[in-house]
Amino acid sequence: MNPEPAGLLYCNCTYAQIIDPAVKAGVLRRLCDSGRSFEAVADLCEMSARRDPALQRLARQPGVKIAACYPRAVKWLFASAGTPLDPAQTEVVNLRELTEPAALERLLAADLQPNLPADKSPASATSAPSSSS
Amino acid sequence: MSLRDQTHLRVVLYEGRDSQPLEGGQRFEILSRLLGQGFAVTRVGESGQTAPADDGPALVLGHFRAGAAEQLSAAAPERMRVAEVSGLSGEQVAAVVETTRTERQAVQPGAWKPWFPVIDYDRCTNCMQCLSFCLFGVYGADSGGKIQVQSHDNCKTNCPACSRVCPEAAIMFPKYKAGPINGAAVRDEDLQREKMKVDISALLGGDIYSMLRMRSERAQSRFSKERDSDKALQERQKCLTKLAQAGDIPAEVLMSLPSPEEILRRAGEARAKAQAALAAQQR
Ligand code: SF4
Ligand code: SF4
Numbered sequence: 001m002n003p004e005p006a007g008l009l010y011c012n013c014t015y016a017q018i019i020d021p022a023v024k025a026g027v028l029r030r031l032c033d034s035g036r037s038f039e040a041v042a043d044l045c046e047m048s049a050r051r052d053p054a055l056q057r058l059a060r061q062p063g064v065k066i067a068a069c070y071p072r073a074v075k076w077l078f079a080s081a082g083t084p085l086d087p088a089q090t091e092v093v094n095l096r097e098l099t100e101p102a103a104l105e106r107l108l109a110a111d112l113q114p115n116l117p118a119d120k121s122p123a124s125a126t127s128a129p130s131s132s133s
Numbered sequence: 134m135s136l137r138d139q140t141h142l143r144v145v146l147y148e149g150r151d152s153q154p155l156e157g158g159q160r161f162e163i164l165s166r167l168l169g170q171g172f173a174v175t176r177v178g179e180s181g182q183t184a185p186a187d188d189g190p191a192l193v194l195g196h197f198r199a200g201a202a203e204q205l206s207a208a209a210p211e212r213m214r215v216a217e218v219s220g221l222s223g224e225q226v227a228a229v230v231e232t233t234r235t236e237r238q239a240v241q242p243g244a245w246k247p248w249f250p251v252i253d254y255d256r257c258t259n260c261m262q263c264l265s266f267c268l269f270g271v272y273g274a275d276s277g278g279k280i281q282v283q284s285h286d287n288c289k290t291n292c293p294a295c296s297r298v299c300p301e302a303a304i305m306f307p308k309y310k311a312g313p314i315n316g317a318a319v320r321d322e323d324l325q326r327e328k329m330k331v332d333i334s335a336l337l338g339g340d341i342y343s344m345l346r347m348r349s350e351r352a353q354s355r356f357s358k359e360r361d362s363d364k365a366l367q368e369r370q371k372c373l374t375k376l377a378q379a380g381d382i383p384a385e386v387l388m389s390l391p392s393p394e395e396i397l398r399r400a401g402e403a404r405a406k407a408q409a410a411l412a413a414q415q416r
Contacts, residue, residue: 007181015243035179036180052141054173069307070315071316
């Protein structure tokens with residue numbers, strides 16, 4: 001059990017129209033009104049490609065709920081930037097598939113339900129290749 | 134300029150100790166505006182954790198009690214700026230952030246549309262087909278011969294073609310419309326999507342490169358006397374349209390392909406790179 005609620009990370013998917021804008025706005029508004037601290041990013045994809053150092057501090061939180069898209073995509077976006085998420089400490093809330101109330105229910109719930117896809121082998125846990133290229 | 138190794142500005146909307154909470158509507162307006170302009174924002178509220186501080190430049194926005202802003206910026210004058218935002222609209226706050234970003238020479242978000250392949254290494258078998266296929270040098274191999282995406286911004290926006298050649302459905306484009314390319318779980322039916330690859334191959338009589346070469350040769354012999362480049366181009370357009378329909382590849386992308394000769398050269402280079410990576414792995 002974490003002593004504090006998990007950290008919250010909201011991805012706005014700014015450069016694509018793949019998430020219902022009403023769901024995005026509803027989730028962001030509710031987070032704003034919640035009094036909770038949270039991280040909001042414009043586009044996790046862009047941050048991954050740029051290896052934005054913010055990803056490291058986001059991945060390092062002891063327990064995080066990420067409002068973005070599919071858990072498989074989120075897992076490998078972080079891993080390929082060299083900042084893998086801890087599968088035991090990460091829950092991805094898929095705004096592409098969930099309704100606004102369902103997404104908020106999971107984001108603001110006290111418990112964390114880890115749901116990153118399982119690693120095929122322990123070695124692949126974070127096995128994006130080394131950054132040397 | 135490389136996408137990496139750039140300075141990033143951290144924006145913090147601070148509503149913790151020594152500050153007054155913003156009015157709810159203003160908070161939402163500021164956040165929406167900054168996110169819409171590509172910035173990432175840490176909102177510090179009454180409770181809950183945020184990601185730890187780091188040593189990059191930061192801009193802290195808030196409605197501070199007297200003297201608090203000065204105190205805060207004095208803590209790290211080199212890297213931290215503090216801005217009072219009470220009464221400002223989202224647009225005005227965005228202008229403040231943009232000014233600081235420019236001063237700090239931090240990366241300009243949104244200058245490039247983030248469309249690129251993401252490899253699911255739980256599925257990837259390192260077969261190098263993607264590397265051999267891509268003409269734009271998006272893929273490479275690390276020092277251990279493992280496939281990786283190296284030049285994200287070389288990828289052609291909205292083109293998911295390489296995901297179609299991956300036999301393991303291991304290539305995702307998170308912004309793609311449909312699964313499993315968008316990252317949705319891979320189902321057994323998707324693996325028969327291998328069929329899609331076959332379809333493309335059938336259509337092309339081998340692969341895109343040999344198709345283009347064939348077309349080019351045919352066009353050359355047909356038009357060798359008059360060298361009717363318009364007709365040759367039309368011919369190419371016709372087959373590219375077919376390919377676009379089969380592979381969901383935007384026509385603009387296909388039309389921006391280099392000349393058939395250049396395609397052959399690049400394809401050869403890509404294949405050599407893939408072979409070298411595979412050889413490195415076996416060593
Ligand atoms: S991680 Fe998903 S939700 Fe976020 S920008 Fe990428 S595709 Fe959009
Ligand atoms: S084609 Fe697919 S399985 Fe083969 S190396 Fe590329 S991502 Fe991996």
